[in-house]
Amino acid sequence: MQRLKKKTALVSGASSGIGRATALVLGAEGAHVVLAARRSARLEAVAAEIDSAEVQVLDVCDADRCQEVLGERTFDIVVANAGLGLGLGSIQEGDPRDWRRMIDTNVNGLLHVVRATLPQMIARGSGDHVVLGSVAGFQVYPGGNVYCASKYAARAIYEAMRIDAGGHGIRFTTINPGMVETEFSLVRFDGDARRAKEIYAGMTPLRAEDVADAVLYAVTRPPHVNVGEMVLWPTDQTSTSVVHRS
Numbered sequence: 559m560q561r562l563k564k565k566t567a568l569v570s571g572a573s574s575g576i577g578r579a580t581a582l583v584l585g586a587e588g589a590h591v592v593l594a595a596r597r598s599a600r601l602e603a604v605a606a607e608i609d610s611a612e613v614q615v616l617d618v619c620d621a622d623r624c625q626e627v628l629g630e631r632t633f634d635i636v637v638a639n640a641g642l643g644l645g646l647g648s649i650q651e652g653d654p655r656d657w658r659r660m661i662d663t664n665v666n667g668l669l670h671v672v673r674a675t676l677p678q679m680i681a682r683g684s685g686d687h688v689v690l691g692s693v694a695g696f697q698v699y700p701g702g703n704v705y706c707a708s709k710y711a712a713r714a715i716y717e718a719m720r721i722d723a724g725g726h727g728i729r730f731t732t733i734n735p736g737m738v739e740t741e742f743s744l745v746r747f748d749g750d751a752r753r754a755k756e757i758y759a760g761m762t763p764l765r766a767e768d769v770a771d772a773v774l775y776a777v778t779r780p781p782h783v784n785v786g787e788m789v790l791w792p793t794d795q796t797s798t799s800v801v802h803r804s
């Protein structure tokens with residue numbers, strides 16, 4: 559049975575990793591999926607795997623473009639997933655350009671998507687708004703500094719939505735995974751594939767599909783049930799800075 563038939567879902571950051579996996583599961587459940595990210599060819603490839611999908615090339619850092627592309631639409635489900643980490647060095651040696659990009663994408667970009675999509679949900683009195691947070695939004699770890707700060711902010715934005723836009727039939731969810739093997743580490747280490755691979759050496763990370771499954775669980779509960787904060791750890795990771803490796 560397709561549980562999301564006649565629903566329209568927006569997934570930001572759908573060109574890779576968790577966003578791609580989420581778009582695929584929502585599409586397999588019958589949703590029309592709007593795939594948003596910057597890389598159009600990657601989005602087209604994901605769209606080709608979904609029965610009903612469309613591509614929107616969108617940089618979430620661009621507030622006007624978010625409003626233009628998303629503001630006039632109605633979405634039953636929004637998965638605000640686009641995000642990145644850059645670098646893993648100490649705060650005293652951090653690069654302000656990396657800080658700006660992380661804050662612009664993970665905080666301002668999230669706010670732009672929220673601002674463009676929440677009003678129509680409020681007007682219709684329904685919707686599922688899902689924010690991709692992280693365990694990094696609960697515990698700072700060595701070298702995580704500004705990335706962690708951006709994910710603490712994402713959690714605050716999720717809480718703010720519940721408070722400011724609550725009472726209109728909308729369900730607010732934040733899914734907070736630990737280590738997931740995606741392109742995240744490749745981006746964090748500026749394309750250094752060997753360093754990215756080492757992060758997961760001797761342990762079993764989450765797969766993007768595990769996180770997508772959690773999103774699907776949240777958006778397929780009965781209407782009176784709102785899954786709020788969900789934290790997903792790999793069994794081999796017991797805190798943001800403790801990983802058990804064989």
Ligand code: NDP
Binds near residue numbers: 575737738740766
């Ligand atoms: P990926 O690098 O595989 O995917 C990131 C996605 O975000 C890509 O589709 C990328 O698309 C998109 N994106 C990045 N910047 C922008 C932008 N400015 N505008 C639009 N889209 C953008 O990483 P993940 O799938 O792992 O990451 C997804 C989310 O999950 C992030 O928010 C991340 O912080 C979070 N997360 C990841 C964990 C992990 O261990 N992997 C753990 C916990 C949370 P494009 O480049 O085409 O724009």
Ligand code: 8X3
Binds near residue numbers: 643692694798
């Ligand atoms: C991204 C994964 O392990 O750096 O949120 O927190 S981790």
